[in-house]
Amino acid sequence: MTQTLISRGTAAVFRTETRLFGRELGSLFWIVAFPVVLVCVLGFVPTFRDVDPDLGGLRVIDIYVPIGILLSMIMASIMAMPPVVFGYREAGVLRRLQTTPVRPLTLLGAQVVLHGAAVAASTVLLLVVGRLLFQTPLPQAPGWYALAYLLALLATFGLGAIVTAVAPNARVGTAIGMVVFFPSMFTAGVWFPVQGMGGLLQQIVELTPLGAASQALYQAMAGGVPDLAHLLVMVGWVIITFGVASRTFRWQ
Amino acid sequence: MTTEASSPAVLVEGLRKTYGAKVAVDDVSLAVEPGEIFGILGPNGAGKTTTVESIAGLRVGDAGRVRIHGLDPWTERDAVVRVLGIQLQESALQPKIAVREALELWTAFYDDPVPWQDLADQLGLTEHLDRRFGMLSGGQQQRLSIALALVGRPRVAILDELSTGLDPRARREVWQIVRNLRATGVTILLVTHSMEEAQQLCDRIAIIDRGRVRALGTPEELVRSGSAATITTFEVSAAPDLEALRALDGVVDARLEQGQVVVEGAEDVVLSVLGALAAQQVAPRRLRVVAGSLDTAYLDLTDDTSAKADAS
Missing domain, CATH: 3.30.70.100 (Alpha-Beta Plaits)
Incomplete structure (x- = not known):
């Protein structure tokens, strides 16, 4: 089983988890469909389609595309995935796999990949639907956009990993998830774009993972190079969250 | 796989495992011969499950050693999982996985699996293949769990609380499967607190109480050693x-x-x-x-010896 790059057992775990993920219609709705629906609703507000001088010649609807992308990441990593891991841990699925040639880490890996894939699908939908319905701009600096996107994805999954690792059980975990979820939505700019916050509030929000991600994605979309500070803030969060999570995660 | 015929299938020597101040397993030693059905009996909290989980490599003992056909489950996990099949107590699967999907998944883990259709047939799961795990009754979940423990053609099978949740008929059927397994040379470690099950199936029994082996022998020997032989x-x-x-x-x-x-x-x-x-x-x-019944012997051994051991 070790000759091939991906063993038969690992492939089977991915195949099975993909099927099971397809049955989680709630998760799929919130990750893939909801951000697109939100952007469409906002796009039909006439004033959001007017150029806003405060936003450097962009329209409100334009900056809601990256915000929608971040929303999808938050849904996947903080709302959808931790309960799956809690469930697997409490039901003994992880422990059960520990006694087979496949490691439980494979199961967690499959979950991360699947939730990441759902985010990617949502991103493509947001870019295409925004472009077709509201002429939102495609990323003007694709390389920087991809980098900011990747860091944002890692940072949000880092938050999800922390939630999963520190929670003693599913009930507390869901509560902790909520506590992380709403500030993440706020700092990502879902209610009020970070770019329009200004002043001290904006400076604070830019130090949060989603605040920094929002700024970096926005700047790359507008064609500029994201501020190094935003990228470094995300890198810092990735290191901290995964560092803590990998030390505190329990398999059973 | 070149172990001597005389070496035990499962060897436990001086196993000790503590959780903080609580001693779960104090000092357990036993040797299970190849092809044997070996029972581990004892009251709740006696250290049975910790013992089998240490044997399975899910826990690492604080002292002592475990060998499964010469392999160390604490350090040689990759080799041990290929000779060992385990049905864990209270271990569920993904709630939305169908019986067929679970069997196919586990089949893919092993190099030389048993055709899962045969196991499903023996365990009465064939008519439930499309049902999801969360929709199965407790007994059906138990039978699926047993099937998954056996699909990898293990040389040693650990069955923890085998017949819990099964109705009397299903229990007899599962017992017959265990006997058939032994006939194919599989060594079976059976954890139970059903005296009837132990007496029906086991070649030898270890009675564990308060983290120690209190008695070890054939069911007949244990009955004879009791006060009401x-x-x-x-x-x-x-x-x-x-x-x-x-x-x-x-x-x-x-x-x-x-x-x-x-x-x-x-x-x-x-x-x-x-x-x-x-x-x-x-x-x-x-x-x-x-x-006399094993019950009396069991009660004698788990009550008296532990009380004496505590007094001394």
């Missing part, structure tokens, strides 16, 4: 002097039960009972002597 019953026309019977050497209890005299005692106690009856000029009718 035999149960003598007979009918009499007139009520005999029960006090005199109780006073006999080796008699544990003598009582009247639904018109029958029941005498519990050591192995050869029937001879002195008959002597006493002759002295009382009472002629017993329908005399029967049967071996």
